[in-house]
Amino acid sequence: MERNTYKTSQLLEILGVSRDALRYYEEQGIVKPDQDEWNNYRKYDNFDIYTLLVADFYKKRNLSIKEVRKLQEGRAMEELETLLENKAEQLEETIRNKQYMLQKIKETKAFCKDLKEHLNQYTIKELPVYEVMGEFSDFYSFLEYPAILENMDMVKDDILSKIMKKFTFDENGLINSKMYIVEKHETIDNEKSGSYLSYSKCIYTIVEDGRYRNGNNDIKETVFASTLEWGKTQGHKPKGVAFVNTRLITYLDKKERAFLEIYIPVE
Incomplete structure (x- = not known):
């Protein structure tokens, strides 16, 4: 096979990689191009291109650059199968975690819509299990x-939730x-x-707390008083317990705005 050589600019065009990515492959020892003794320019040959194609092949299969470099040193087929199986398991776990995170995003997005409807408004709603x-x-x-x-998955769960x-009362x-918990x-x-x-069956409302709106004031007394008063006018008898979740926190003027979801079970 004829040993053609290619300049860096040609290689970037052939492979569609960035100059920084190419330099990174070189720094990590994936390819080691010759350098022109007159102008010090890099010269890539057919084998360099083939090596980069293989590196990209395995990169798209979740192998790290370090693992690709070790692969270049030689591996038995059984070792490669084991490596790929491990990569598949890791990727499947990542996908599960991302799906869990996506569900949390959707729930928080849905709460943003609920916020517009239920902020300081009252209705009857079932407490989730x-x-x-x-x-x-x-x-x-x-x-x-x-x-x-001790009761949470540190990868998927957050403390507030x-x-x-x-x-x-x-x-x-x-x-x-x-x-x-x-x-x-x-x-x-x-x-x-x-x-x-x-x-x-619960009285349900959303209220805003946090330093932006209430400073250091404790709003629970006034919130419960107004919520129970609404329930009384509607003929709902409370069961003496109430549950509060923090569902959303944002900031204005570097002060937090906490939006709390309140459930007060009634008969």
Whole structure:
């Protein structure tokens, strides 16, 4: 085979790669082109091009540059099959995680629409099914947060979505509160022994909290008072518990705006 040589500009056009990508392949030892002794320009031959084609072939199959370089040193077919099987498993796990993240994006996007409809408005809604995985004392009890980490997948889950605040109250007002560590489900798994929250009828609203709107003021007393007053006018008798989720946080003037979802079960 005739040993043709090609300049860098020609190689970029032939392979459609960027100059930076080509330099990276060289730095990583994938190709080692000769250099013209007169002008120091790189000279690529047919084998360099073929090597780069192979490197791209395996890069598109999720191999790292380091793995491609090791592959160049020689591998038995069985080793290659094992490597590809491992890459397939890794990619499948990545796809599952990305699909989970996509679902979270869709849920948050849907909440943005709900926000426009339900902010400071009241309606009756079913509380989604939540499994209670554990509990701790308060949102700001940060030293208790390791209990949350024990009940979450650090790759897929975020802490804010794993916690829910429970309030208890009577006709005289709020009595106490605590934090639940929760996992949202479509339905209750009757074959699994666990503690579930499930209420078919709740007063539902969304309120804004955070420093941008309320400074350091605690709004829970006024929020519950107004929510329960609406329920009373509609003839709904509360069951003495309420649940609050943080669903969205954004910022204005470097101060957070927290949008909270409130469920108050009623008879």
